[in-house]
Amino acid sequence: MLTNDQLAHWDRESFFHPSTHLSQFARGEAPQRIITGGEGVFITDRDGNRLLDGFAGLYCVNAGYGRRQITDAIAKQAHELAYYHSYAGHGTEASITLSKMVMDRAPEGMARVYFGLGGSDANETNIKLVWYYNNIRGLPQKKKIISRWRGYHGSGLVSGSLTGLELFHKKFDLPLSQVVHTEAPFYYRRPDPAMTEADFTAWLLAKLEETIAREGADTIAAFIGEPVLGTGGIVPPPVGYWQGVQEILKRHDILLIVDEVITGFGRLGTMFGSQHYGLQPDLITIAKGLTSAYAPLSGSIVGTKMWDVLCQGTDENGVFGHGWTYSAHPIGAAAGVANLKLIDELGLVENAGKVGAYLRRAMTDAVGDHPNVGEIRGEGMLCAVELTSDRATRASFDPMGSVAPKVAGEMLKRGVIARAMPQADMLGFAPPLCLTTDEADQIARVTGEALRATLG
Numbered sequence: 001m002l003t004n005d006q007l008a009h010w011d012r013e014s015f016f017h018p019s020t021h022l023s024q025f026a027r028g029e030a031p032q033r034i035i036t037g038g039e040g041v042f043i044t045d046r047d048g049n050r051l052l053d054g055f056a057g058l059y060c061v062n063a064g065y066g067r068r069q070i071t072d073a074i075a076k077q078a079h080e081l082a083y084y085h086s087y088a089g090h091g092t093e094a095s096i097t098l099s100k101m102v103m104d105r106a107p108e109g110m111a112r113v114y115f116g117l118g119g120s121d122a123n124e125t126n127i128k129l130v131w132y133y134n135n136i137r138g139l140p141q142k143k144k145i146i147s148r149w150r151g152y153h154g155s156g157l158v159s160g161s162l163t164g165l166e167l168f169h170k171k172f173d174l175p176l177s178q179v180v181h182t183e184a185p186f187y188y189r190r191p192d193p194a195m196t197e198a199d200f201t202a203w204l205l206a207k208l209e210e211t212i213a214r215e216g217a218d219t220i221a222a223f224i225g226e227p228v229l230g231t232g233g234i235v236p237p238p239v240g241y242w243q244g245v246q247e248i249l250k251r252h253d254i255l256l257i258v259d260e261v262i263t264g265f266g267r268l269g270t271m272f273g274s275q276h277y278g279l280q281p282d283l284i285t286i287a288k289g290l291t292s293a294y295a296p297l298s299g300s301i302v303g304t305k306m307w308d309v310l311c312q313g314t315d316e317n318g319v320f321g322h323g324w325t326y327s328a329h330p331i332g333a334a335a336g337v338a339n340l341k342l343i344d345e346l347g348l349v350e351n352a353g354k355v356g357a358y359l360r361r362a363m364t365d366a367v368g369d370h371p372n373v374g375e376i377r378g379e380g381m382l383c384a385v386e387l388t389s390d391r392a393t394r395a396s397f398d399p400m401g402s403v404a405p406k407v408a409g410e411m412l413k414r415g416v417i418a419r420a421m422p423q424a425d426m427l428g429f430a431p432p433l434c435l436t437t438d439e440a441d442q443i444a445r446v447t448g449e450a451l452r453a454t455l456g
């Protein structure tokens, strides 16, 4: 085995890490962690630390680490047939079975699932489907996409444009001109503290109407949103938001793309977030929980209304010119089949709802009274602790985003991984869906210790 020093050196000089401060990392100033194993909600690193992963990797290891049912299925598939493509009607038992399992679990009104590799490429696919759809309908002007500030939809060209965080735009020449952003449904950051939640929803809906009027409904093809804002702050929507948004979109013939990369397959305590909030999507983005990240796989679930037009498009224009070499990769598909079975067998969807609610209660008991905690929120197995320098004014720390990484660092020393959310004073939690109440208590206790160690 390589020594830690050798690996550490190669890492610094060879590896271009995503979402990393490149020069600090190369100079050895930014941290480095080499992960070696995982079991349940814990991971281990090469320095011998055992850490409770309060973020399930990147909200993705829904079934937990070290699941033999999934790894055996991957090994079996690799031995039998590691790869074949899915172009021109080809498939494998795993890819066909997985598509049936996904459609059996999908909300009503969905027709087919297209498989990709990750959430970003699934959203690239979605926007191409939307554009194709309106071209076939003879509406070539109707192409813009409305997204929300603080939304996260990936970091490709279109998907990075849909993302509503400056970090993913600045110096990349994004967002592309076809993407328009509207207000984030973030009640804690409402423009006027006197607003009730219902007032705030009404304000958000008015802003959306304004955006549509300004751009012209005949130029807007789709609206994209996560049921609960994820990377933008783990923010559940205010009361009545989704009902109001859907009513507006229907009135203006605007498609709804629901990005369920985080919420799909159980995280909110329902199979999909769409079911949790009564959404009727035209397209659903899936990834992460589809395979619990045991292998890369994503998907676009296409609603019947769009599917019929896509079929008409191929009758008029021939073969659908879209696909990746690795679409529906058999190893990813085998992981997906085993993972979805396991989620059912272990009752993880139900556990996410129950233990997620327990985690937020435990967190409130542990840190709810701390003067620098502005809010504790979440839904299902998602929890955020909003930090503020002044509870009364809800002011940010100076500079914004400087404190959460320190708290997360203190938590790491105490054996728990939390995520300091980007461009914010927030700690995020999205543990594996198999979390127990004892493990939830451990997360909450360590958050309290770390907060007091950092801020007093």
Ligand code: PLP
Residues within 6 Å of the ligand: 058, 117, 118, 119, 120, 121, 123, 152, 153, 154, 155, 226, 230, 231, 259, 260, 261, 262, 287, 288
């Ligand atoms: N959509 C959402 C809601 C996400 O949270 C993410 C990733 O965190 C993506 C899309 C992008 O997925 P990926 O990183 O697999 O490209």
